[in-house]
Amino acid sequence: xxxxxxxxxxxxxxxxxxxxxVTISIDLIVDVLEAGEVIxxxxxxxxxxxxxxxxxxxxxxxxxxxxxxxxxxxxxxxIGKLHMSVIQSLSPTALKTVLIPxxxxxxxxGIPLPILNGFxxxxxxxxxxxPWIAVCSDVTFLGDYYFRHHLAYVS
Numbered sequence: 001x002x003x004x005x006x007x008x009x010x011x012x013x014x015x016x017x018x019x020x021x022v023t024i025s026i027d028l029i030v031d032v033l034e035a036g037e038v039i040x041x042x043x044x045x046x047x048x049x050x051x052x053x054x055x056x057x058x059x060x061x062x063x064x065x066x067x068x069x070x071x072x073x074x075x076x077x078x079i080g081k082l083h084m085s086v087i088q089s090l091s092p093t094a095l096k097t098v099l100i101p102x103x104x105x106x107x108x109x110g111i112p113l114p115i116l117n118g119f120x121x122x123x124x125x126x127x128x129x130x131p132w133i134a135v136c137s138d139v140t141f142l143g144d145y146y147f148r149h150h151l152a153y154v155s
Contacts, residue, residue, distance in 0.1 A: 002031035002038065008045065015130045019053040021068070027075065042082060043075040052107075056124035056137065060110025065103050067095055118142050 011024040026046045031038045049069035055062055070092045074084050115121065124137035 002033070004029040004031060004040075015128055015133055016051075017128050017130065019051045019066075019128065020133065021049065021051040023047070023049045039078075041079045042077040044082075044084075044087070045073045045075045047071045047073075054126055056113070056121060056126060056135070057110060059113050059115045059121050061113055062110040063107045065100055065107060067092070067100050070095060 006027050006029070008025045008027045011022050014021045024047075026048070028044045028046060029040050030042045030044075031040050033039075047069070048067070050065055050067050052063050052065050072084060072088050072091060074082055113121070118141060120140050120142060121137045122140050124135065127134040127136065
């Protein structure tokens with residue numbers, strides 16, 4: 001069995017006063033392998049709405065993801081009716097208890113920002129000003145100690 005995931009329309013991104021919201025529509029196509037041939041047997045349409053609030057901690061972008069809405073619908077099936085009510089009831093629970101906490105743990109660690117060696121961000125803030133997001137920060141030069149300490153490993 002194979003699961004193909006494709007975005008069925010461009011994501012809709014909205015900036016509010018407190019966070020960034022995204023709505024995305026995905027098609028999940030279930031394929032099976034029969035006699036060496038891949039056969040698509042069903043397509044499930046998934047609509048997901050979530051929001052994320054972000055902040056800059058040290059030199060990393062961190063954040064927290066929140067699931068707002070999740071729905072599924074059977075687009076087509078070559079294997080008869082699927083019990084979509086079971087999928088619709090289990091999927092949000094799996095997302096809320098497994099996937100969203102995992103993604104939040106990764107976001108909590110932070111995504112390193114591309115900062116030049118020897119510099120660091122200070123007093124960095126993210127401002128949500130719909131429809132824009134502004135990032136403001138002071139940049140600090142770490143000084144000669146940084147370069148003497150780190151360049152010793154290069155030579």
